Amino acid sequence: MTNHNGTILTVNDLKTYFQTEDGIVKAVDGISFQLQKGETLGIVGESGSGKSVTNLSVMRLIPEPPGKIVNGDIIFDGIDVRELAIDEVRKIRGKRMAMIFQDPMTSLNPFLRISSQLMEVTRLHLGHNKKQAYDHAIKMLKTVGISDAEERIDSYPHEFSGGMRQRVMIAMALSCDPELLIADEPTTALDVTIQAQILELIKDLKARMGTSVILITHDLGVVAGMTEKIIVMYAGKVFEQAPTRELFATPANPYTKGLLKSVPDPAHEQGKELYQIPGLPPDVAHLPPGCPFAERCGYVQEICRTEYPPFIQINEDHHSLCHFAREVYAESVQERQAK
Amino acid sequence: MSETNEKNIISIQDLKVHYKVGGGLFTAAKYVKAVDGVTLDIEKGETLGLVGESGCGKSTLGKAILRLTEPTDGKVFYKGKDLAHLPQSAMREQRKHLQMIFQDPYASLNPRMTVGNIIGEPIRTFGLANGKSVESKVQELMETVGLSRRFVKRYPHEFSGGQRQRIGIARALAVDPEFIVADEPISALDVSIQAQIMNLMERLQAEKNLTYLFISHDLRAVRHLSDRVAVMYLGRIVELADGREVYRDPLMPYTKALISAVPVPDPEIEAARERIILTGDVPSPINPPSGCPFHTRCRYAIQECKEIVPKLVEIKPLHLAACIRISPQYPHIEENSKQGLGVVGN
Numbered sequence: 001m002t003n004h005n006g007t008i009l010t011v012n013d014l015k016t017y018f019q020t021e022d023g024i025v026k027a028v029d030g031i032s033f034q035l036q037k038g039e040t041l042g043i044v045g046e047s048g049s050g051k052s053v054t055n056l057s058v059m060r061l062i063p064e065p066p067g068k069i070v071n072g073d074i075i076f077d078g079i080d081v082r083e084l085a086i087d088e089v090r091k092i093r094g095k096r097m098a099m100i101f102q103d104p105m106t107s108l109n110p111f112l113r114i115s116s117q118l119m120e121v122t123r124l125h126l127g128h129n130k131k132q133a134y135d136h137a138i139k140m141l142k143t144v145g146i147s148d149a150e151e152r153i154d155s156y157p158h159e160f161s162g163g164m165r166q167r168v169m170i171a172m173a174l175s176c177d178p179e180l181l182i183a184d185e186p187t188t189a190l191d192v193t194i195q196a197q198i199l200e201l202i203k204d205l206k207a208r209m210g211t212s213v214i215l216i217t218h219d220l221g222v223v224a225g226m227t228e229k230i231i232v233m234y235a236g237k238v239f240e241q242a243p244t245r246e247l248f249a250t251p252a253n254p255y256t257k258g259l260l261k262s263v264p265d266p267a268h269e270q271g272k273e274l275y276q277i278p279g280l281p282p283d284v285a286h287l288p289p290g291c292p293f294a295e296r297c298g299y300v301q302e303i304c305r306t307e308y309p310p311f312i313q314i315n316e317d318h319h320s321l322c323h324f325a326r327e328v329y330a331e332s333v334q335e336r337q338a339k
Numbered sequence: 340m341s342e343t344n345e346k347n348i349i350s351i352q353d354l355k356v357h358y359k360v361g362g363g364l365f366t367a368a369k370y371v372k373a374v375d376g377v378t379l380d381i382e383k384g385e386t387l388g389l390v391g392e393s394g395c396g397k398s399t400l401g402k403a404i405l406r407l408t409e410p411t412d413g414k415v416f417y418k419g420k421d422l423a424h425l426p427q428s429a430m431r432e433q434r435k436h437l438q439m440i441f442q443d444p445y446a447s448l449n450p451r452m453t454v455g456n457i458i459g460e461p462i463r464t465f466g467l468a469n470g471k472s473v474e475s476k477v478q479e480l481m482e483t484v485g486l487s488r489r490f491v492k493r494y495p496h497e498f499s500g501g502q503r504q505r506i507g508i509a510r511a512l513a514v515d516p517e518f519i520v521a522d523e524p525i526s527a528l529d530v531s532i533q534a535q536i537m538n539l540m541e542r543l544q545a546e547k548n549l550t551y552l553f554i555s556h557d558l559r560a561v562r563h564l565s566d567r568v569a570v571m572y573l574g575r576i577v578e579l580a581d582g583r584e585v586y587r588d589p590l591m592p593y594t595k596a597l598i599s600a601v602p603v604p605d606p607e608i609e610a611a612r613e614r615i616i617l618t619g620d621v622p623s624p625i626n627p628p629s630g631c632p633f634h635t636r637c638r639y640a641i642q643e644c645k646e647i648v649p650k651l652v653e654i655k656p657l658h659l660a661a662c663i664r665i666s667p668q669y670p671h672i673e674e675n676s677k678q679g680l681g682v683v684g685n
Contacts, residue, residue: 046529161620162393191392191393197616224604224605225609262531274538274563276531280499280502296531
């Protein structure tokens with residue numbers, strides 16, 4: 001199980017902005033969190049919420065220009081990632097922190113055999129010779145559940161199915177036994193049955209290797225079973241941050257509540273109208289002065305349109321960005337008790 | 340016409356869509372059996388959900404019904420006419436009644452046409468209105484799907500995914516269809532927008548008495564929208580029943596695994612439940628397994644499953660499944676397996 005023996009990653013008031021024709025886009029505008037060793041953090045949000053940019057910032061993968069980390073600390077195991085020279089970053093990236101992307105179809109090189117793509121990582125970071133790297137690659141493919149690894153290792157990516165390619169990506173990410181694994185929508189492009197396989201695999205590897213994981217997804221179902229704590233993002237801001245069970249049981253932010261209610265519940269009677277959050281996500285380049293969610297919020301008051309909401313602490317680990325966070329929380333607690 | 344026929348708007352009989360792949364001067368051609376003998380009735384006014392993994396043939400089936408893909412064999416009856424064998428010109432005429440909503444709202448709208456022209460095109464093509472009345476019809480449709488009529492001169496790229504899907508729905512509704520195939524209409528959308536589109540589809544169905552074939556890999560959405568659910572695997576329907584029934588008592592091992600794989604947004608349920616994890620991928624439809632196509636991944640497979648092709652038969656009232664290890668007398672495969680029963684059905 002999880003072993004909390006120290007912090008692996010601290011992100012403090014991170015702000016990453018992009019310069020666009022349309023003005024400055026504050027893709028991530030102040031996010032702070034701590035990730036303990038062996039822990040899994042879920043980052044949930046819709047497209048454009050800033051969840052991917054947060055993690056690209058941590059990996060120092062923001063294209064500059066147009067993007068720039070304008071503020072904040074990223075401390076990975078005592079190292080200040082923002083201060084590192086780019087060749088120093090490269091020594092960490094892929095070795096001590098690794099990333100799995102959403103689309104296994106485009107993140108493997110179609111012209112290279114699976115074996116050479118896997119070998120490249122360990123030859124670079126662990127100084128393996130050809131033979132060592134090849135053997136290690138086979139071992140990694142077996143680890144991620146590719147049964148006839150010896151025969152399949154010299155295949156090209158197109159000879160693998162989507163689920164198998166995602167396994168290869170995971171094998172590659174885990175090749176150097178990283179301390180931090182960032183998985184950005186790792187199962188979104190996959191079928192539910194394959195999604196279940198991949199999530200089970202990540203859980204299992206985490207338990208065996210003690211890797212800390214950041215799981216980025218739009219699917220509340222996926223984070224429910226996989227994470228210890230969750231950050232909900234909206235329009236570049238952290239809207240709510242809480243331990244997983246607490247967030248699902250007693251959300252303190254209207255956006256989180258809305259998201260949870262708008263997922264069809266299998267126990268739900270057919271034909272009953274689904275709860276829907278009205279309207280559309282805002283244009284991040286032109287945010288209103290008040291709360292970015294105000295236009296879509298059922299709890300909206302005059303103050304929400306004029307004043308930016310405070311980040312209210314509900315209890316030790318639970319925060320919500322809302323003028324009425326305490327009221328929303330109290331309502332959730334009541335609803336919970338009524339159940 | 341018998342009463343059962345009048346209840347159905349679409350009646351599909353042994354429909355097959357086979358694609359030829361490869362085959363040169365010296366090599367034999369192979370066939371992808373995307374749809375391989377589907378028989379299915381769609382009742383007037385219902386939403387029939389069609390679920391399955393990618394590559395199972397669900398989209399091909401939807402397209403073949405509307406002849407957007409040519410069926411290889413079989414019949415599709417709509418109001419006594421066999422759509423599968425209508426000449427193209429006669430089929431075009433039928434498209435007034437039969438429409439489609441596509442998955443990708445980015446690729447299915449012509450980027451060089453204004454929203455007004457996109458929605459107005461089918462109205463003009465079928466001569467349903469002309470001149471000024473087209474414009475007013477377009478504006479009316481835009482309001483119906485929740486788009487402001489001010490947007491009529493805008494182009495698709497100016498809209499978000501959810502709004503584009505609304506445009507796609509308005510275009511499908513423009514000809515006043517009776518039957519709509521909705522192929523993954525929400526899977527490219529954000530969570531908060533998915534609920535909006537599902538509610539819109541339900542409202543329109545009630546207002547316009549529409550019949551939907553709702554194709555999706557999202558079992559939660561299918562459960563929410565559908566009256567009946569058909570489960571497809573490697574080109575065949577393997578289970579068919581009332582939506583509630585399929586989730587309460589799935590009979591096929593495949594359906595059980597599919598339902599079990601869906602993550603539930605509740606950490607307490609997630610922590611407690613035992614998930615059935617299928618091993619391996621969907622086999623290739625070029626060379627599908629012999630016998631029951633699911634036997635390669637089925638934990639209950641026995642020797643006979645590799646030999647006998649199971650038929651879709653009624654196991655419980657109005658609940659059909661295709662498995663030789665279950666029968667009306669012995670509907671539950673776990674118990675049958677515990678008792679050591681082999682082949683009981685078909």
